[in-house]
Amino acid sequence: xxxxxxxxxxxxxxxxxxxxxxxxxxxxxxxxxxxxxxxxxxxxxxxxxxxxxxxxxxxxxxxxxxxxxxxxxxxxxxxxxxxxxxxxxxxxxxxxxxxxxxxxxxxxxxxxxxxxxxxxxxxxxxxxxxxxxxxxxxxxxxxxxxxxxxxxxxxxxxxxxxxxxxxxxxxxxxxxxxxxxxx
Amino acid sequence: xxxxxxxxxxxxxxxxxxxxxxxxxxxxxxxxxxxxxxxxxxxxxxxxxxxxxxxxxxxxxxxxxxxxxxxxxxxxxxxxxxxxxxxxxxxxxxxxxxxxxxxxxxxxxxxxxxxxxxxxxxxxxxxxxxxxxx
Amino acid sequence: xxxxxxxxxxxxxxxxxxxxxxxxxxxxxxxxxxxxxxxxxxxxxxxxxxxxxxxxxxxxxxxxxxxxxxxxxxxxxxxxxxxxxxxxxxxxxxxxxxxxxxxxxxxxxxxxxxxxxxxxxxxxxxxxxxxxxxxxxxxxxxxxxxxxxxxxxxxxxxxxxxxxxxxxxxxxxxxxxxxxxxxxxxxxxx
Numbered sequence: 001x002x003x004x005x006x007x008x009x010x011x012x013x014x015x016x017x018x019x020x021x022x023x024x025x026x027x028x029x030x031x032x033x034x035x036x037x038x039x040x041x042x043x044x045x046x047x048x049x050x051x052x053x054x055x056x057x058x059x060x061x062x063x064x065x066x067x068x069x070x071x072x073x074x075x076x077x078x079x080x081x082x083x084x085x086x087x088x089x090x091x092x093x094x095x096x097x098x099x100x101x102x103x104x105x106x107x108x109x110x111x112x113x114x115x116x117x118x119x120x121x122x123x124x125x126x127x128x129x130x131x132x133x134x135x136x137x138x139x140x141x142x143x144x145x146x147x148x149x150x151x152x153x154x155x156x157x158x159x160x161x162x163x164x165x166x167x168x169x170x171x172x173x174x175x176x177x178x179x180x181x182x183x
Numbered sequence: 184x185x186x187x188x189x190x191x192x193x194x195x196x197x198x199x200x201x202x203x204x205x206x207x208x209x210x211x212x213x214x215x216x217x218x219x220x221x222x223x224x225x226x227x228x229x230x231x232x233x234x235x236x237x238x239x240x241x242x243x244x245x246x247x248x249x250x251x252x253x254x255x256x257x258x259x260x261x262x263x264x265x266x267x268x269x270x271x272x273x274x275x276x277x278x279x280x281x282x283x284x285x286x287x288x289x290x291x292x293x294x295x296x297x298x299x300x301x302x303x304x305x306x307x308x309x310x311x312x313x314x315x316x317x
Numbered sequence: 318x319x320x321x322x323x324x325x326x327x328x329x330x331x332x333x334x335x336x337x338x339x340x341x342x343x344x345x346x347x348x349x350x351x352x353x354x355x356x357x358x359x360x361x362x363x364x365x366x367x368x369x370x371x372x373x374x375x376x377x378x379x380x381x382x383x384x385x386x387x388x389x390x391x392x393x394x395x396x397x398x399x400x401x402x403x404x405x406x407x408x409x410x411x412x413x414x415x416x417x418x419x420x421x422x423x424x425x426x427x428x429x430x431x432x433x434x435x436x437x438x439x440x441x442x443x444x445x446x447x448x449x450x451x452x453x454x455x456x457x458x459x460x461x462x463x464x465x466x467x468x469x470x471x472x473x474x475x476x477x478x479x480x481x482x483x484x485x486x487x488x489x490x491x492x493x494x495x496x497x498x499x500x501x502x503x504x505x506x507x
Contacts, residue, residue, distance in 0.1 A: 003376040007330075010372045014365040017445070021361055026443035031354040054264040080263065081292040085284075108353070108441065115442060115451070134455040151265045169351070 026111065037109045040166035043095055049084060050092065055157050057126060058166055059099035060110040065122040067096035078124075109168060127153040139181075149176035206273060209280050209311050219304035229313025232306055237298050245297045255314055272317040280314065326409055327501040328378040330369075335498055338366045342426070342476075346469065357437060357444065364430035367423055380409065386416035393417045400485070407490045409506055415486075418479050425472040432465040 038060035041047060047056045059067065071093040074082045084092070097103065101110035109131075116130040117123070126132055136153060144150050150158040157163040159175045173181040213224060222228075234253055236244045251259040255271040270276045280286060290310075294302035302310070327335075345359035374383040388396075396413040399405035405412070411419060438446035439458040450457070487494045497503050 006372055006376050007369070010369050014368060018361060018365065021357075021445060024444055024447060025354065025357065026441045031358065032352065034351055035353040052266075053261045054266055075295075078263075081295045083292060084288070108350075111441060116455075131455070155264065 026108075036107050036166065037168045038107045038166045039099060039104065041164060045088065046092055046095055049088060053080070053082075054154060055163060057156070058163075059096045060101050060104055060107050060166075061113065061126050061129075062100060062124075063102045063114060063117060063122065064097040064100035065120075066124055067100055068093060069122045070124055071096065138183075143175050143178055147175070147177060206280055206315055208283050208286070209315050212283065212286065212311060213308050216304035216308040220308050221305050224305075224308040224312040226309075226313040226316040229309035229311070229316075232309055233313060239299065247293070247297060249297075256317055271314055273315060274317050280311065286311070322505050323502040324409065324505045325501050326380050326503045327498055328381055329501070330373050330377060331381045332498060332501055334366055334370050334373070338363065338370075338426075341366065342472070346473065353441070357433075360430050360433045363426055364434075367426050367430070370423065380411070383420075386411035386413075387420065388413040388416055390417075400489070403489060405489070407506070409503055412486065414482060418475065418482065422472065422475050422479065425468055425475055429465060429468040429472055432461050432468060435461040436465050 038058040041051075041056045041058050046059075050056050062070075070077070071089055074084060074089065101107075101114045104110055113129055113131045123129055127136075132153075144153055156168075159173050159181075160168050161174055162169070162172045170181065170183060175181060216224075233247045233255070236246045239245055249262050250268055251271055256275045258270055259268040260266060261268060269279075271279055273279045273281075290302060290307055294300065294306070341359045341362040345356055345363060348356040348359065350356065373381055379385055393413040393416075396405055400414070408415075434444050434446050435450060436458065437444040438448075438450035439453045439461060441447075442451040483494050492504055
């Protein structure tokens, strides 16, 4: 009899803690669906306007205030002129802010990025984010800057084969001239 | 010149330049630019502008060729990101120079980047004439 | 096996626990972070099962209790040597090596799940350890991740050893220990 009281208590503990677990879990989508790093870029205007000189970076990689700052300074976009007509600029600003890292809770990378940022900082360079630098800290320069097929860390899809689908999984990395990255 | 002679000269010039223009959009833009242009548009003038180097605030040299190469029929690459740029010549890439909005956008940005200022109507007309002639 | 010759060894708790654990661990191992929610639930299930099995190890039926199958290291070693010489006795419950394997597995699974919860807390700011660990920083996230990966793979290694041991033992004594863990019955001792 005592045996079943103990086991019953154990079961109650397990179920209660299970409930608390559920409440404290990250807000992922259905369990059987693949975890999403960031949303894939599907907006055709964004792909066209912001993907003609470099990969169209997923909006989920920066907070909304960063995108606003970037869109307000397009005449000097990292040393280039990227100005747009005001209608398109406004449309893209809204798209970026609505899909920014702090606007979308269901994406792992977005959560990991915003976790490290203060509420005021508006970084413009994805490659300088604390989280980004941490993830790429072990890669030697010869594989990136000195690698003619890569060139810089801003060239995500050179190595991250599914970057444009919003996936940056370590298992999908293929560094040109080198191969898989096995950590 | 007397008005009817002006009309004849303009028509002849237009007729001379028309075979080069396969493209309606370019035709329309050239008409827009013509009123502010000093001379008739010429592909050669466009080519000279294409290969010319300008010095920026840091002392670096910039040219259309920096990204688009000296041959617009070839693919180029972005000077900074390395991203591939499809050929600009409509004869090779039929989508080029078909959208007025796009032409305005890129001429504004890229003249500012290359020359440090917007291109004037003469320069724009020469450039378009050059690209369309390839 | 006719009814007279068999004895009930494994109670339902042990059997349900065993196969639930196999499933939950397998699911956790293959989903990794690709299906994070499912992975976390599988891991939590593993942790719960381990906890309940430990309880049962103290209050359960005879063959399920730790007191029945945990032997001294010397006994385990002697048993392994005897097995190599094909001289080992047959045990109705877990033999000494099996008992040692169970302890190792329970510990490895415990460490795997706990470190997993730590990773979840640091990297995703979620789960029961999030309150404590969410601000711990990238360094600790990496540490816990390495620990988690190590123990997960160590568990796989133990599982392979365990399966090998079960097969060897089955062959030596001419019985199917896998099905015994399913229906609970074993051939009576002579």
